[in-house]
Amino acid sequence: MRVLTWRLVTRRLLLPNTAASAVLLLLGPALALLLWPRSQAQGLARLFHQSQLIQSFAAAPTRPPPPLWRQRLGPLAAVLWSRQQGVWWQFWGVHGDAGAFLVLPSTSLSDVVGDRLPVPPLRVDDLAVVAADPLSRQWLSDRLRSVPRSPRGLEQRCLLQLRQPQTVSWSPAGLGALAGPVAPLLQRFQQGCLTLNLQGQRVDLGGEAAAAVGVLGPASQSRPEPASRPLTPGQLLELRGPALEVLLQGLLSRQLVREPLASRYGIAEPQLALLRRSPFVLRLRELPQGPFQAGLELDLAPPARDRQAWERLLAALRQPLLQQGLQEQGAIPLRTRWRDEQGRVVGGWFWQPPQGGEERRLVLFVGPEPATGSAPPAPSGWVVLQARPGDLDRLGLWPGAFPPLVRRADQLEIKADAERRQPISRLTGRLALTRSR
Numbered sequence: 155m156r157v158l159t160w161r162l163v164t165r166r167l168l169l170p171n172t173a174a175s176a177v178l179l180l181l182g183p184a185l186a187l188l189l190w191p192r193s194q195a196q197g198l199a200r201l202f203h204q205s206q207l208i209q210s211f212a213a214a215p216t217r218p219p220p221p222l223w224r225q226r227l228g229p230l231a232a233v234l235w236s237r238q239q240g241v242w243w244q245f246w247g248v249h250g251d252a253g254a255f256l257v258l259p260s261t262s263l264s265d266v267v268g269d270r271l272p273v274p275p276l277r278v279d280d281l282a283v284v285a286a287d288p289l290s291r292q293w294l295s296d297r298l299r300s301v302p303r304s305p306r307g308l309e310q311r312c313l314l315q316l317r318q319p320q321t322v323s324w325s326p327a328g329l330g331a332l333a334g335p336v337a338p339l340l341q342r343f344q345q346g347c348l349t350l351n352l353q354g355q356r357v358d359l360g361g362e363a364a365a366a367v368g369v370l371g372p373a374s375q376s377r378p379e380p381a382s383r384p385l386t387p388g389q390l391l392e393l394r395g396p397a398l399e400v401l402l403q404g405l406l407s408r409q410l411v412r413e414p415l416a417s418r419y420g421i422a423e424p425q426l427a428l429l430r431r432s433p434f435v436l437r438l439r440e441l442p443q444g445p446f447q448a449g450l451e452l453d454l455a456p457p458a459r460d461r462q463a464w465e466r467l468l469a470a471l472r473q474p475l476l477q478q479g480l481q482e483q484g485a486i487p488l489r490t491r492w493r494d495e496q497g498r499v500v501g502g503w504f505w506q507p508p509q510g511g512e513e514r515r516l517v518l519f520v521g522p523e524p525a526t527g528s529a530p531p532a533p534s535g536w537v538v539l540q541a542r543p544g545d546l547d548r549l550g551l552w553p554g555a556f557p558p559l560v561r562r563a564d565q566l567e568i569k570a571d572a573e574r575r576q577p578i579s580r581l582t583g584r585l586a587l588t589r590s591r
Contacts, residue, residue: 183591197279201245201257202313203302204294207328208245212319213238226256226284228272238262241319248327252293255285307342307370308362308578312347315361323347326367341365341404342537342579357559359568359583371577379569379582381532390448390551391438391541393534398454399430400572406430420470427465432456433531437563440545441521444500449521455531458513458558468503489524535573539583541566563587 202208211220219227219235222244227234243257258275260282268275268282275282276291278298285291305313315321326344330337348518362373383393395401405411406426415421421429435453456464468490475492476482479502484490491502499522506515517524530536547561548551560566568583 173347197242197281197283198243198316199255199305199313200278200298200302201243201255201281201283202305202309202316202323202510204247204297205245205323205328206248206325206331207241207322208316209322210241210243210319212318213240213242214576215239222254222256226271226286230267234258234262234267241317243316243356245308246328247290247294247297247327249293252290255286255290255294258282258284279303287466303551307368308345308364309368311373312360315347315349318349320350320352321347321361322350329448332553334555336406336553338404339401341407342400345369345569346579346581348581355587357585357587359581359585361581362578363570363581364578366577367547373578373580375576376580377535379570379571380536380538382567385540385542385565388439389437389537389542390546390549391436393436393537393539394434394530395537395572396429396433396534398432400537401430401434401436421467421472425464428456428460428467432460435531437524438546438551439524440549444522446521448551449519449524450590451520451524452518454516454517454518455513461514464516515525537572537579539566539568539570553580559587561586 190291191531194513212294215238219231222233223235226439240259242259242262244254244319245257246254252570258281260277260280263271263275263282271284272292273291274286274300275284276295277283281295283291285294300367311323312323316323323562324332324346328345329340333340342365343363344369346361348359351358352361363373394399406429412426415426435456437451437453439449439451441447441449454464472482480492481494481497482490483493483499484502489502489504491499496499501520502523503516503518504523506517508514512530541554541561542563543556543566552559552561563585564584565586567585571580573579
């Protein structure tokens with residue numbers, strides 16, 4: 155009797171505990187999902203490492219489907235576009251010939267719909283990727299078999315930004331594809347991301363960039379931005395910086411560039427050091443008449459201690475330029491013009507008189523001699539780019555790989571907080587979409 159009673163008591167005690175355990179087993183995962191929700195677009199991290207350029211977009215079902223949707227989805231594009239919610243992406247793989255991939259949440263496509271597409275979608279975790287052709291699909295499938303490293307630092311922050319609409323992220327290959335021959339001048343910004351915010355006829359830009367892949371540093375600290383100043387009439391581009399090293403480090407790291415500079419012009423390491431540390435303003439101005447489309451001007455602000463070194467560097471350029479058939483006019487180093495066989499001024503340099511207590515400035519130019527007058531370089535640690543992309547594109551001087559939104563813009567301004575000791579640059583800027591009248 156005692157044994158039976160004990161078993162009944164034990165059983166009564168176990169049943170509630172067993173029921174509680176079952177409830178916890180059932181509710182535990184649900185509670186965890188509520189407290190720690192599963193991140194959306196898990197497959198995005200895998201695609202991120204296979205892309206040279208990737209961009210996120212917001213769903214806009216009331217507008218016509220974009221060309222990429224019509225190209226990848228065929229007759230189903232309009233129907234699927236009208237159902238689209240949230241964020242979708244397009245990206246270009248590290249193998250650029252594969253064309254752009256369309257990326258959607260897998261919930262946007264059922265298996266039945268996927269079977270009716272020109273190229274069956276590739277499932278990447280919770281995403282569906284639609285390629286241009288079966289060969290591109292197979293290439294991406296093979297690439298995704300490798301296990302990517304976990305994104306950290308700048309990559310992780312860019313990946314988080316890509317989960318929101320209107321963000322673009324690039325790798326060194328992507329920057330090279332966009333900027334073309336100008337890419338070596340952008341060594342400081344090899345990898346990064348920008349978020350775009352449309353404000354009427356203006357797009358505000360904000361993000362980060364680094365000179366190398368996988369930089370683990372924290373986000374750059376916010377500092378007061380230098381004041382904006384409009385481009386003067388006829389100016390196509392102006393780039394200001396605290397030292398030419400920001401502009402030249404990509405070029406001067408190449409033996410193909412360094413060797414002819416040393417052998418032909420006598421510009422070796424001491425002279426390169428002189429170039430690297432000079433604050434600068436680089437300008438490109440349109441020339442409506444004459445044989446040149448545009449004139450290039452490099453305005454340097456060397457400290458007084460470097461004046462004689464610059465004079466020696468310029469004097470050493472005399473003989474190589476004469477050997478190239480150019481004719482010298484003027485007294486070196488105060489003001490020198492170089493003419494071609496037809497007597498046209500094709501370049502030169504001059505020392506500008508000091509203004510407002512500043513040191514003398516050295517102006518080097520290609521094309522006709524520019525008018526005197528200058529603007530100070532950007533404050534220490536800042537690089538400021540201002541351009542008229544529409545005018546540059548009209549003259550064939552803007553990289554054609556940029557999207558039409560940028561190539562047709564009236565004004566572009568980007569400010570980079572490129573402090574030398576900080577491996578990551580904070581980027582801010584704006585893009586004016588229509589020509590001001």
